[in-house]
Amino acid sequence: MPNYRLSYFKIRGRAETARYIFAYSGIKYEENTIDIADWPNLKNSLIFKQIPVLNVDNIIINQSSAIARYLARETGLAGKSNLEQARVDAIVDTINDFMNMFPWTEKNQVVKQKIMEDVFANNIPLLLDGLSKLLGDQMWFVGDSVTWADFHWAVCSITLTNLNVDTLHNHPTLLALKERVEALPKIAAWIEQRPKTPL
Amino acid sequence: MPNYRLSYFKIRGRAETARYIFAYSGIKYEENTIDIADWPNLKNSLIFKQIPVLNVDNIIINQSSAIARYLARETGLAGKSNLEQARVDAIVDTINDFMNMFPWTEKNQVVKQKIMEDVFANNIPLLLDGLSKLLGDQMWFVGDSVTWADFHWAVCSITLTNLNVDTLHNHPTLLALKERVEALPKIAAWIEQRPKTPL
Ligand SMILES: [Mg+2]
Ligand SMILES: [Mg+2]
Known part of the structure; x- marks a missing residue:
């Protein structure tokens, strides 16, 4: 199982669907809560200046739907065919x-x-x-x-x-x-x- | 191989990526070109009032990205892992x-x-x-x-x-x-x- 770190603000917003998948499947992940004060610095470091991002063993996935779809495929929640x-x-x-x-x-x-x-x-x-x-x-x-x-x-x-x-x-x-x-x-x-x- | 019918206007727009996948993979499909004059009628019949839609053996897929991703998975163009x-x-x-x-x-x-x-x-x-x-x-x-x-x-x-x-x-x-x-x-x-x- 890879190491997962999900970076987002402390809101449901665009990360909550991924969190539901983690919760439902019981996969452990690190919630990297971004304070508004830290956002400008983090933003500079991100290729598309957006969160959420999911870090999968140091590969960064951006875009909330891409993140959730990836997790859904890993956990059998993406659809059967x-x-x-x-x-x-x-x-x-x-x-x-x-x-x-x-x-x-x-x-x-x-x-x-x-x-x-x-x-x-x-x-x-x-x-x-x-x-x-x-x-x-x-x-x-x-x-x-x-x-x-x-x-x-x-x-x-x-x-x-x-x-x-x-x-x-x-x-x-x-x-x-x-x-x-x-x-x-x-x-x-x-x-x-x-x-x-x-x- | 299912029967594919792609319904869209006669523009590249949101259907062209799917058309590239069809072209590259050599899969035959029917191009259902929608004339502006016929659009109001077709629109009424569509659940989300939007095109493109892809008809796959009478199952309708809407949303351009969902259509293209489906075809990409069928044809080995979606990514290897x-x-x-x-x-x-x-x-x-x-x-x-x-x-x-x-x-x-x-x-x-x-x-x-x-x-x-x-x-x-x-x-x-x-x-x-x-x-x-x-x-x-x-x-x-x-x-x-x-x-x-x-x-x-x-x-x-x-x-x-x-x-x-x-x-x-x-x-x-x-x-x-x-x-x-x-x-x-x-x-x-x-x-x-x-x-x-x-x-
Ligand atoms: Mg987005
Ligand atoms: Mg769309």
Whole structure:
């Protein structure tokens, strides 16, 4: 087993899906928590100036989805066939496309609030309707067992619900999927122990 | 071999990396060219209202990266180990992050031009410097043979160079990589026969 070190801020953010995979699979890793004060220095040292990065025996993997997909493949959470993996990947990228519509770095709070409301009114319903259709009456998004697409949905839906408490009101099956992930004993244990942060 | 049908507009855009994989591997597929006039109808029928989609024996894969990664895995272009695959995936996502900074759908041409220039001045250099470092003096981005990350770079750098002819001026190794991909005989043959379009 390689040595894993995950570098990120003390928030769920773009690292939490990887943390769910570590938790679920029981793989040990070092959490390298980046203080905001240390970020400028670390940033300078990183080839693309971004975190999270995963250090795997001194090879650095950047990009949150690449990190999570790698860990998912290591641990049997990526999908059971190439086609299942493609369906998993597409769900993750679709969720990310929508999460990236939010103006996370907008400084003007009035503008930010306006765009947030706009995304919830005009875009998020399309995501939720689509994901509901994909899920149908299945337990998990793809195949007959949990994949990192389910984890990613569980993680992102926390943020969606924090931003707008009514988000899942009309999508009970998506809420139930989130709760199914969070009830997996090792995920539940991780949620219990993780830092409580707004993002 | 499954039946493949790739649905997209008659542009390189987000489907061209998949087309390079088809061309390089010699896998037959049906190109389902979407006329703008037919798009509203097709759009209505699609779960996430987006193309490209790849139909694989009547299973629909959405998201351009999920499609290309699936085809790359089918054809040995995804990276030779899980860790190589992660490095390939990270390069693709990084290129996409930067390509997504361009205001592709902005209607106001003055605003569009201003943001384009801004991205070229402030963001693209970081991408190019990072990719140059990753490439170093290797033939290909990852491992000792071509992967779809090289194809994706070759495809996206056409658009970058069309937007700004000086893009690769200070990055001869990245230009050489693009040319190396384009000189692969099956890629060269595809480039020769493909529709000539601005995007
Ligand atoms: Mg990213
Ligand atoms: Mg996409």
